[in-house]
Amino acid sequence: MTDNILLHVGIDDTDSNEGMCTTYLTHIIIKQLKKHDIILLDYPRLIRLNPFARYKTRGNGALSFKVELENRDEVELVEKIVLENVEKYSMFDGVNTNPGVIFYEGEITQEMKDYAIGAIYSIYSISYAEEFAKKIGARVHKFKKGRGIIGSIASISIDLPDETFECLAYRKSENIGTKRQLDQESIYLMNEKTYPETFDNIDIEGNYTAIEPHTPCPVLYGIRGNTAEIVEKAHKMVKSFEEIEDYCIFRTNQHTDMHIQENIPIHDMQENSCYKVKCEVTEEPHDIEGGHVFFKVSDNTGTLECAAFEPTKTFRNTVRKLRMGDEIILYGGLNENHTFNIEKFQLTSVAPQYRLINPLCSCGKRMKSAGKNKGYKCPKCGNKIRSSEKVKELINRDIVEGFYEVPTEARRHLSKPIVRMKE
Ligand SMILES: [Zn+2]
DSSP states (O other), X not given: OTTOEEEEEEEEOOOOSSSOOHHHHHHHHHHHHHHTTOOBSSOOEEEEOOTTOTTOOSXXXXXXXXXEXXXXXXXXXXXXXXXXXXHHHSOTTSTTXXXXXXXXXXXXXXXXXXXXXXXXXXXXXXXXXXHHHHHHTOEEEESTTOTHHHHHHHHHXXXXXXXXXXXXXXXXXXXXXXXXXXXXXXXXXXXXXHTTTEESSBOTTSSSBOXXXXXXXXXXXXXXXXXXXXXXXXXXXXXBSSOEEEEEEEEEOTTXXXXXXXXXXXXXXXXXXXXEEXXXXXXXXXXXXXXXXXXXXXXXXXXXXXXXXXXXXXXXXXXXXXXXXXXXXXXXXXXXXXXXXXXXXXXXXXXXXXXXXXXBOTTSOBOEXXXXXXXXXXXXXXXXXXXXXXXXXXXXXXXXXXEEEOOGGGOOTTOOOGGGOOO
């Protein structure tokens, strides 16, 4: 029916560092809409923005959903329910909690899709987002500074050429803040049955389960995967010793590498943006204070200082194995200190490394120096050579071509795990 109204709702920045989470707020709104027979047209969306956005809360996720409504009364009802809940559940005490809500009617335009990509590649100001909202005819609701409108518009607008799903299970309110009571064995079993269609369930070394958050929020756990069906199936396999209040499945841009810009040479890289770049190692990795590993790479336009920071744990051991001349494709972001923060890399060519040693004698024995500039002498047969030149011996490299990534716990929400890479 052409008279129906397509309404997009975007909500962002209602979280503080601990406590509520915007996904839960969205889930509550969806349940209340259902009581009025208003059903979502699609899964709600959980959209991650630029990982460098300064005032981000936990992971910088913006929520949205769309509904088809029959008349203006229904539009008013939806807006009332959304705004009431944002006012009721936002963590207004948080210094960096500045909720923003957007209502937009009609189809998403190309201009809106471009805005959304920009919110992931770069960092927008509140005033820019507000002007954009005015231009597209959206209704804007700012709470406090209203920073959330930046992400709200992006969340309703973003195109998802690649996507994943996350099933979030929520706790009973009386349990929030207490230790999460999950049957760890059931999580390993779920992983066994559903990986790699679900991922990030278990830490890379298999030492512990990674589906539980570490903050006192309403989320009991989250399962990430390639389809809505698989995350729901996996969710049903997890056994919980505490009662699960409810669960909700979100369509997301998590783990798609959507934040990574390609074909930008080192010279043109901007701070607070993320890139994929083909380059060569030009300074060997070395440790600096704090457990961080630094090294340098170059392409034909410039040199980049790269870092595997301490929280990337075992990934640093892999990075330490890189040597001059190795060809790699780096994925990561340039921080405000102009250091490239590596998320993963593909080693495409291992450069042969040599060490200089004394020559072998014709009898097979390694020769010894006969004194400075006096050549070599064989300790076994006494054979002598005049030249003092050393010979090159190939060093066995303890690393092979392939992809290497940070462990689950250090992975950014947007970063595509190797298990999802199709190249
Ligand atoms: Zn000899």
